[in-house]
Amino acid sequence: MKTKKIYENIIDTIGNTPIVKLNKIAEGVKSDIFAKIEFYNPAGSIKDRIAKYMIEDAEKSGKIKPGDTIVENSSGNTALALAVVCSLKGYNLKIVIRDSTSPDKLKILRALNVDLVLVDSTLPPESPDSYNNLAPKIAEEIPNSYYLDQHNDKKNNEAHYMTTGPEIWEQMEGQIDYFVAGIGTGGTICGAAKFLKEKDPNIKVIGVDPVGSIFYEYFHTGKKTKPSSYLIEGLGDEFLIKCVDFSVIDDVYQVTDKTAFEMTRKIAEKEAILAGGSSGAAVWACLKLARKIDRPARIVTIFADSANRYLSSIFNDSWLKEKGLL
Numbered sequence: 001m002k003t004k005k006i007y008e009n010i011i012d013t014i015g016n017t018p019i020v021k022l023n024k025i026a027e028g029v030k031s032d033i034f035a036k037i038e039f040y041n042p043a044g045s046i047k048d049r050i051a052k053y054m055i056e057d058a059e060k061s062g063k064i065k066p067g068d069t070i071v072e073n074s075s076g077n078t079a080l081a082l083a084v085v086c087s088l089k090g091y092n093l094k095i096v097i098r099d100s101t102s103p104d105k106l107k108i109l110r111a112l113n114v115d116l117v118l119v120d121s122t123l124p125p126e127s128p129d130s131y132n133n134l135a136p137k138i139a140e141e142i143p144n145s146y147y148l149d150q151h152n153d154k155k156n157n158e159a160h161y162m163t164t165g166p167e168i169w170e171q172m173e174g175q176i177d178y179f180v181a182g183i184g185t186g187g188t189i190c191g192a193a194k195f196l197k198e199k200d201p202n203i204k205v206i207g208v209d210p211v212g213s214i215f216y217e218y219f220h221t222g223k224k225t226k227p228s229s230y231l232i233e234g235l236g237d238e239f240l241i242k243c244v245d246f247s248v249i250d251d252v253y254q255v256t257d258k259t260a261f262e263m264t265r266k267i268a269e270k271e272a273i274l275a276g277g278s279s280g281a282a283v284w285a286c287l288k289l290a291r292k293i294d295r296p297a298r299i300v301t302i303f304a305d306s307a308n309r310y311l312s313s314i315f316n317d318s319w320l321k322e323k324g325l326l
Contacts, residue, residue, distance in 0.1 A: 014052050015049060018036070020035050020271075031286075033290065035279070042084060046164070054153065055091070068145060068146055070145070070148055072096070074096070075097070076102065087112070095116055098119055098121040152243060156191070168196065176200065177203065179204075182207070183207040184234045193249065205249050208255055208282055209253070211228075211254055211257070231277075232260050235278050268315075276314070279301075283301065
């Protein structure tokens with residue numbers, strides 16, 4: 001009888017997530033679509049990878065030690081991942097998070113005793129108290145603190161270059177034509193894309209950006225546009241950030257909240273996979289790509305997190321109706 005491996009702690013279970021072929025959702029297109037299911041990670045999202053990698057890298061380089069305070073701004077998933085890693089490694093954690101973040105994420109964070117600083121999501125990007133500006137300021141005020149900075153520290157990309165990209169390549173046995181992923185901090189898509197393109201330069205990479213974010217317009221025109229509000233969590237930004245490396249991205253598609261959320265619910269209905277809103281955005285982009293190329297191809301995408309973070313929002317008809325999306 002094969003002996004099951006016993007892990008030393010929950011952090012050691014991060015990574016090596018499965019890839020699943022999407023069948024019913026891809027009916028009518030010639031391409032095969034595959035999703036890497038990242039909510040199999042212990043804290044429930046792809047951000048577990050960077051929480052482990054960036055904290056352990058900071059430890060090795062002597063930047064942090066147990067008892068220090070880790071500060072980060074997050075739309076929820078990185079916060080949850082850091083809550084697990086910091087708890088087991090002996091760090092305090094302070095998270096700056098928008099007050100518009102899904103109630104489900106906030107409840108889980110509070111259950112993990114994370115120190116939350118809720119910021120007004122309507123503040124303009126240039127405000128010193130806005131989501132992107134407040135976290136580094138807080139870190140400067142707290143003794144023995146370390147600002148992780150997932151948006152600008154390329155260790156984020158490196159985490160996916162070292163783990164996500166190689167896993168995809170191995171699981172797909174090198175048979176990949178397109179890699180499709182949302183652009184949030186940029187770490188996932190750019191880190192994995194760099195690895196995959198080094199293995200096969202013919203692989204094309206498609207980014208997905210919500211309407212209201214600045215990445216789509218900047219990629220296609222080189223111009224910085226004024227951001228506007230949107231509801232998809234974990235995608236897009238109001239600033240150009242250092243972890244987004246456009247040199248490894250071949251095209252960017254733009255998706256609306258309504259389209260992304262409708263597809264998220266369709267994934268649950270057709271594939272019995274309870275994924276989050278960014279997954280709906282990614283599948284919509286995969287189907288748009290498949291129809292555009294209209295030929296057999298192998299398309300791989302990322303399901304970054306699960307529906308359990310959006311039961312009060314995306315999977316709640318009353319919330320959708322309130323937002324004008326039903």
